[in-house]
Amino acid sequence: MAVYTDVAAEDLAEFLESYDIGELLSYKGIAEGVENSNFLLHTSQGAYILTLYEKRVAEGDLPYFLSLMGHLAERGVSCPQPARNRKGEVFSRLAGRPAAIINFLEGMWPRRPNVTHCSGVGEALAKMHLAGQDFPMVRQNPLSVSGWRPLFELAAARADSVQAGLSDFIARELDHLEANWPDDLPVGVIHADLFPDNVFFLGDKLSGLIDFPFACNDILAYDVAICLNAWCFEVDHSFNVTKARALLNAYRRARPLSAAEEAALPLLARGAAMRFLLTRLVDFLNVPEGALVQPKDPLEYVRKLRFQQNVAAISDYGITPAGCAA
Ligand SMILES: Nc1ncnc2c1ncn2[C@@H]1O[C@H](COP(=O)(O)OP(=O)(O)OP(=O)(O)O)[C@@H](O)[C@H]1O
Ligand SMILES: N[C@@H](CCO)C(=O)O
Structure with a gap:
């Protein structure tokens, strides 16, 4: 709570x-x-x-x-x-x-997202990105690549108490992300936290998006990567390519992704996994006394990060890049 x-x-x-x-x-x-x-x-x-x-x-x-x-x-x-x-x-x-x-928004967030939910969130995300195009205010993302090392420093000394070797693992991955993070992809307003608990459905029909405090201006495809991590893994930690395909195809129908955006998705998904791993780790190690809260599991995002480290191109997920014959 x-x-x-x-x-x-x-x-x-x-x-x-x-x-x-x-x-x-x-x-x-x-x-x-x-x-x-x-x-x-x-x-x-x-x-x-x-x-x-x-x-x-x-x-x-x-x-x-x-x-x-x-x-x-x-x-x-x-x-x-x-x-x-x-x-x-x-x-x-x-x-x-x-x-x-x-x-109050009517609806329920999906406890076990299915392929239809993934398709719904892909479409809604793309439409949100398009609707944000003429939003006049700007807010840089404090939790993008330059914000990750300061977060890590808050947790580094105690990271190995959560999992042996975690501190080194994160440090090495941060080096990679900082050296390779793209700066030439389309940017705009992103939600930046569009997890299943922030998307309401009535039956299988999406009824609305909630929880905008992390919204900011950043790489649009990074928002897609956040969703791939948040919506397309099963409880046994396996990646569900059918869900990922549904999410991505619904997104593409409303806002086509460029070849460069698609090529960057695996790296963006590594970064997205790092972002949530770090905030979860810091929160896990610092539960305020008296707070009624159930911290989220940082290790879920260690697993997702390890998975994404082994993906070089979206074809490795089993997804056909846009513009290629199926
Ligand atoms: N507008 C709304 N209508 C109905 N329920 C809502 C609404 N906003 C929030 N809630 C309920 O409150 C819960 C927590 O809200 P929210 O996700 O905004 O909190 P948070 O602490 O900012 O969460 P998060 O951990 O996702 O960042 C939601 O899962 C939902 O049950
Ligand atoms: N959606 C986030 C919590 C809010 O930032 C998580 O699952 O770690």
């Missing part, structure tokens, strides 16, 4: 007085997520999600991703919208944290 910061009922009721969304009837901490403190609110006007932004979200970044949610919705991408308070602000402060309220 991700609740790092508790909110007293009186403080919440007072906070809600600055909004026009009805009176507080009930609220409870949400038993999912690892980054921020989330609460489900019921007011006399309906259901909402209250988020208190925690360590990895800088207050100065809130206007970027809260505005992005409005921008995307105007262009047909289904995602929750921030409520404005009576001063017209989309966020303010509660319990010492930046806080925002968004509307």
Whole structure:
């Protein structure tokens, strides 16, 4: 359960007085997520999600991703919208944290994503990338290649307590990624965390995307690589090429990938695996006292990284590169 910061009922009721969304009837901490403190609110006007932004979200970044949610919705991408308070602000402060309220999105995230879900997320991701093209704000990605070594330094001394040899493994891989990370691929607005728990479905139909605090401007194909890692491995750690094909083909239909983007996917997937390995490792080694959170497993991403290290081209996944006859 991700609740790092508790909110007293009186403080919440007072906070809600600055909004026009009805009176507080009930609220409870949400038993999912690892980054921020989330609460489900019921007011006399309906259901909402209250988020208190925690360590990895800088207050100065809130206007970027809260505005992005409005921008995307105007262009047909289904995602929750921030409520404005009576001063017209989309966020303010509660319990010492930046806080925002968004509307409740109907749907469930898929606990066991199937091929249809993978196809849905591929299409939605491409459409999000297209809809972001004219988003005027810019936010560099603090968790891209230049951000990984500082993260590693937070965990290096204790990494081997999680798995023998992990520290050396990460150090060597970072050398490779830093030397080879591409700087000439198409960039734009990316979600940067589009895991299954951030994509809602009603049945097999995608109902919306949530959780935009990591959104930023970065390599578009890197977002695809994040999804390949997050959606296309089975619980036994095997890579499911049918799911990867479905995800990639649905993406390509909405936004064709260039030959250079496709050629870079395995390397981008190594980088994506490194990013989530590192944040998970740092979080695993530093659970705040009293926080109600279930840290995610860093070793899942060590396995994914080892897999991606052995992929040189997307044909090695069993996927035909775009433009080649099947
Ligand atoms: N708009 C929404 N409508 C319905 N449920 C939501 C909404 N936003 C969040 N939730 C619920 O809260 C959970 C946690 O939200 P979210 O993923 O944004 O938290 P987080 O701590 O930022 O997570 P993550 O670990 O994925 O970064 C979701 O899995 C979902 O159950
Ligand atoms: N989606 C991330 C958590 C939020 O950054 C993970 O699974 O590690």
